[in-house]
Amino acid sequence: xxxxxxxxxxxxxxxxxxxxxxxxxxxxxxxxxxxxxxxxxxxxxxxxxxxxxxxxxxxxxxxxxxxxxxxxxxxxxxxxxxxxxxxxxxxxxxxxxxxxxxxxxxxxxxxxxxxxxxxxxxxxxxxxxxxxxxxxxxxxxxxxxxxxxxxxxxxxxxxxxxxxxxxxxxxxxxxxxxxxxxxxxxxxxxxxxxxxxxxxxxxxxxxxxxxxxxxxxxxxxxxxxxxxxxxxxxxxxxxxxxxxxxxxxxxxxxxxxxxxxxxxxxxxxxxxxxxxxxxxxxxxxxxxxxxxxxxxxxxxxxxxxxxxxxxxxxxxxxxxxxxxxx
Numbered sequence: 001x002x003x004x005x006x007x008x009x010x011x012x013x014x015x016x017x018x019x020x021x022x023x024x025x026x027x028x029x030x031x032x033x034x035x036x037x038x039x040x041x042x043x044x045x046x047x048x049x050x051x052x053x054x055x056x057x058x059x060x061x062x063x064x065x066x067x068x069x070x071x072x073x074x075x076x077x078x079x080x081x082x083x084x085x086x087x088x089x090x091x092x093x094x095x096x097x098x099x100x101x102x103x104x105x106x107x108x109x110x111x112x113x114x115x116x117x118x119x120x121x122x123x124x125x126x127x128x129x130x131x132x133x134x135x136x137x138x139x140x141x142x143x144x145x146x147x148x149x150x151x152x153x154x155x156x157x158x159x160x161x162x163x164x165x166x167x168x169x170x171x172x173x174x175x176x177x178x179x180x181x182x183x184x185x186x187x188x189x190x191x192x193x194x195x196x197x198x199x200x201x202x203x204x205x206x207x208x209x210x211x212x213x214x215x216x217x218x219x220x221x222x223x224x225x226x227x228x229x230x231x232x233x234x235x236x237x238x239x240x241x242x243x244x245x246x247x248x249x250x251x252x253x254x255x256x257x258x259x260x261x262x263x264x265x266x267x268x269x270x271x272x273x274x275x276x277x278x279x280x281x282x283x284x285x286x287x288x289x290x291x292x293x294x295x296x297x298x299x300x301x302x303x304x305x306x307x308x309x310x311x312x313x314x315x316x317x318x319x320x321x322x323x324x325x326x
Contacts, residue, residue: 005030007240015051016041022092029169031146039084052088057097060085064102078105111313112279113270115139120280126265130231130250131258133185137163138277140179142298144169145256145274149249153190154226158183165300167211174300189230197228200247205236207246282310 005024012018016037023033040052046063047055067073067081082100089095115123120139127135134148141163143151150167157164161178168174178186200206207222208229214221221227229249239246252274259274270276278299285295296307 019092036084036087039081040088043085060097061100061102068103068105073105075105113272113276114283114313115276115280119268122266123262126262127258131255133189134255135259136182138274139281140182141176142278142281145252149231149252151230153228153230168300172300176298193228193230193232194225196232205245207244209246283314286310287314
């Protein structure tokens with residue numbers, strides 16, 4: 001259960017516990033919480049464990065410059081660190097840092113690694129069971145690994161052959177395509193999940209975690225079939241948020257390890273991961289002539305410029321440009 005927030009004291013007193021509680025009160029994603037806490041701790045360590053209240057613009061500029069010059073982080077990493085420390089000061093401490101003058105990193109943004117269709121199918125061919133189905137959804141529907149494991153039964157629309165992706169990065173809901181080739185295996189997975197849920201109910205359990213305040217608003221929803229995870233965990237476990245014994249979804253790390261193992265078996269030496277399937281989904285559609293705006297909508301990107309990076313990935317040779325030598 002690697003996406004469940006660590007429990008906090010009822011009345012937090014330590015600085016980082018108070019910071020975490022502040023983030024949760026604003027309903028930010030747990031991944032955002034972990035990322036912000038990581039960079040805030042890094043900032044505090046860089047400044048000799050001094051209290052952030054005693055630091056300010058000068059120390060922030062030095063730290064961000066250190067990330068660029070000494071640690072050679074990428075542009076996106078420096079931006080993430082900046083967002084974390086600005087949130088700390090502006091939102092949590094109510095301190096205005098003013099106009100920051102830090103040295104920006106010169107390490108440019110790298111193009112994402114993608115699979116050819118043959119490579120993607122070779123990797124999937126070396127996977128089995130629900131891990132294979134999860135990876136197939138990442139490639140066939142453009143899902144993130146987080147979105148895949150968090151799919152609920154009600155998110156699958158077999159009639160219209162689409163998926164509703166609700167528990168997403170930035171809480172931006174979207175609808176994406178459901179490949180015809182996955183209709184039967186996904187239907188079997190849903191039936192398995194519901195059978196497992198039925199057994200849990202018979203044994204006096206059957207509740208599932210509901211996001212936000214839905215559990216209070218709809219008390220019976222936690223045991224309804226529609227809210228159950230499509231990829232349920234093999235065992236029930238105690239939810240540290242409420243001490244209720246529930247069945248969570250399979251862990252993201254399980255899927256990552258299965259993909260990494262299939263990569264090794266397939267002999268593909270690209271620096272790839274689960275997210276490479278999502279990149280490959282986009283580039284495959286783009287190379288087949290799908291409009292960039294449609295791809296943006298399917299991926300859930302707020303800014304089309306984020307999606308435009310895939311125009312560089314597919315390469316000019318896939319757009320009909322031929323070398324003079326050939």
